Amino acid sequence: METQGSLTVVGTGISISGQMTLLTESVIKNADIVLAVVTQSALFNLKKLNANTVCLRQYYDVNTSRLISYQKMQQHIVQEVLSGKRVVAAFYGHPGVFVVPSHEAITELRHLGFKAEMLPGVSAEDCLVADLGLDPSRFGCQSYEATQFVFRRYTIDPHMMQIIWQIGSIAYFNEAKNKTKHPGLIVLRDALLTVYPPEHRVIIYEAATIPIVPPRIDEIILKNLSDVVPSGISTLVVPALGLPEYDIETMAKFGLTPELFKQKLAQNNLITE
Ligand SMILES: C[S@@+](CC[C@H](N)C(=O)[O-])C[C@H]1O[C@@H](n2cnc3c(N)ncnc32)[C@H](O)[C@@H]1O
Incomplete structure (x- = not known):
């Protein structure tokens, strides 16, 4: 009987130590082939779980656009499923x-009628919440890709935490990165200075990827952001200024005032500020 191929997309977590879920480990062990876009150390771990693990990082090339690299990875994954295999595609985080x-x-693959699903993994943002103790629900949270952040007219709400990804490659496209000069950070800093004070504390964050090396948690003031040398795994965290003003009119529709609202939250053991 001909087997129907399938795809399960999994995440290996950020740290190579213990961030893969039990379900992810199980599907990796039972796959016909594992196609991986992970670090060398994570690849080593995957190969221990399933000897038929193939690295897809070969498609990354400084002379090729990211879009083409992604299309080649997609084609590779799809072809293996079309050939009837139970495929696992593993990405870091x-x-x-x-x-x-x-x-x-x-x-x-779903469009072609194949079974294809994704299992959740531990992302850099999950590590950030744990390491920095910043709960995204407390003040709300806005999360963006750094190049899009500087090139689009986003509305930044300083009452929310900002998480800005890929600050190490702002406005870099194919060209080889200059590892010390990051002119994009000046533009990023200036965009943030339109809503946050210059002395506001921000964090350059890098979650630990191996157990013996601690996370990078560099706290600086916003006006010095352009002096930072970020790496390919740096994420910028801008803590919130605090909760915004109450909307008195909306509260009144519920028969509430800020004082009554705070009392109700306290009575229900909910956080007020
Ligand atoms: C292409 S994204 C991949 C994100 C990944 N899939 C995840 O779940 O976290 C790459 C960006 O993720 C963030 N990132 C990746 N590894 C990180 C780490 N160890 N610590 C903090 N941020 C990280 C950085 O902003 C980096 O530029």
Whole structure:
């Protein structure tokens, strides 16, 4: 009987130590082939779980656009499924956070009538919440890709925490990166200075990727952001200024005032500020 191929997209987590879920480990072990876009150390771990693990990082090339690299990864994944295999595609972190070929391969395969699903993984943002103790629900949170952030007319709400990804490659496209000069950070700093004070404390964050090396948690003031040398795994965290003013009119529709509202929250053991 001919077998029907399938795809499971999984995440290996940010740290190579213990951030893969039990379900992810199990599907990796049972796959016919594992196609991986992960670090060398994570690749080593995957190969221990399934000897038929193939690295797809070969498609990254400084002379090729990211879009082409992603399309080649997608094609590779789809072809293996079409050939009847139970395929696992493994990406570092969460496989659906800032990853193009994972979503695209699932869409294409479902369209062709194949079973294709994604399992959640531990993302850099999950590590950030844990390491920095910043709960995204407390003040609300806005999350963006750095180049889009500087090139689009976003409305930045300083009452929310800002998480800005890929600050190490603002406005870099194919060209080899200059590792010390990051002119994009000046533009990013100036955009943030339109709503945050110059002395506001911000954090350059890098979650630990191996157990013996601690996370990078560099706290600086916003006006010095352009002096920072970010790496390819740096994420910028801008803590919130605090909760915004109450909307008195909306509260009145519920028969509430700020004082009554605070009392109700306290009576229900909910956080007020
Ligand atoms: C292409 S995205 C991949 C995100 C990944 N899929 C995840 O779930 O976190 C790459 C960006 O993720 C963030 N990132 C990746 N690794 C990180 C780490 N160890 N610590 C902090 N941020 C990280 C950085 O902003 C980096 O530029």
